[in-house]
Amino acid sequence: MSIDESASLFYQEEELLSKTKAIVELSEHKDNPLLKDLQEITNGYNSLLRQSKKLVKMSDSSQKKLNETIRKLEETTKLLKEEQARAEELLLNILPLKIAEELKSNGFVSPVYYESVSILFTDFKNFTSTARYLKPQQLVKKLDLAYQEFDEVCMSHSVEKLKTIGDAYMCVAGLPNRNKTHPIDICLVAIKFQKVVVSIKDILSREFNEDFWDIRIGIHSGSVISGVIGKSKFSFDIWGDAVNVAARLESGCIENRINVSHTTYESAKDFFDFEYRGKFEAKNRGSMDMYFLNGIKPELAEREIRPNQTFLKMYEEFKNY
Secondary structure, three states: OOHHHHHHHHHHHHHHHHHHHHHHHHOOOOOOHHHHHHHHHHHHHHHHHHHHHHHHHHHHHHHHHHHHHHHHHHHHHHHHHHHHHHHHHHHHHHOOHHHHHHHHHHOOOOOEEEEEEEEEEEEEOOHHHHHOOOOHHHHHHHHHHHHHHHHHHHHHOOOEEEEEEOOEEEEEEOOOOOOOOHHHHHHHHHHHHHHHHHHHHHHHHHHHOOOOOOEEEEEEEEEEEEEEEOOOOOEEEEEOHHHHHHHHHHHOOOOOEEEEEHHHHHHHOOOEEEEEEEEEEEOOOEEEEEEEEEEEOHHHEEOOOEEOHHHHHHHHHHHHO
16 A cells, blocks of 8 residues: 555544544434444544554655655666676777777677778887886886877877887877878877987986986887777777887887888878988888988977978868879
8 A cells, every 4th residue: 555545544534433433423312222322333434544554654654665665776776787887898908999898798809901001119218228217106107208298299199009018119100090191190209209208318318417328219100900909908009010010110120210101101201300210121011211300390480399281281181082
């Protein structure tokens, strides 16, 4: 029985009992035969009234318990949604958005072939020989200074960070969302990486009298296959000859310079100032031309590293060509 039904019964019985008492009081004689019958009716109604009050009280208690259960369920639902949001945020820290959505939707990620992307590798010169003299906290803090800034630069240019291995940082432009501008995007990222390291060096030297490592950067454009591997820990990665060439360009670079392949140079030469460096031997590829990327062309730059309006107009034309 609901609270409303119990309350209605309660008030109906109150009214009936009141009428019954009035009849009893109108009886002129105590030995009136009706008096006994009326008294029995009154007693019956009193008993029924007590039971109705109990029912109302029980219904009220049940409603309170139901309300408390609903409140706890709402709190649990809220906590579950918060945990789900945190889990999705963590997944996006591991996988690109498009890849994460495919994984959530299908339970797996299909390998994808990309005809052309641009890959960038960095490392720090003499990292291994100097790192052993640093305390663990110092080592991680110094690397994190650079890598946090690198992450921000990549995000601002829609470039995907793939991973770090020791002091090496790897990122790629042109996937998972395909685009034509990836050679330009990756060159802009490389130039900003250089500036990040220069800034960190200046701050550490001026404020803490500490050194920071010199950076080497290698870039190459080519075809790759992307996919997600692993079970307990997902890893989004790319494979192909282009990855090996980019790594070779980085290892063959000199400190504080950007070493670029001929393929990347051909796509980005209208936007940037390049300097021919010579040839290098790439595994399974033979001799390949390489170039130093010196920066944005002066006539296309504001404050050296920022593209001006002419650059941006050319960029849009290149993107839509």
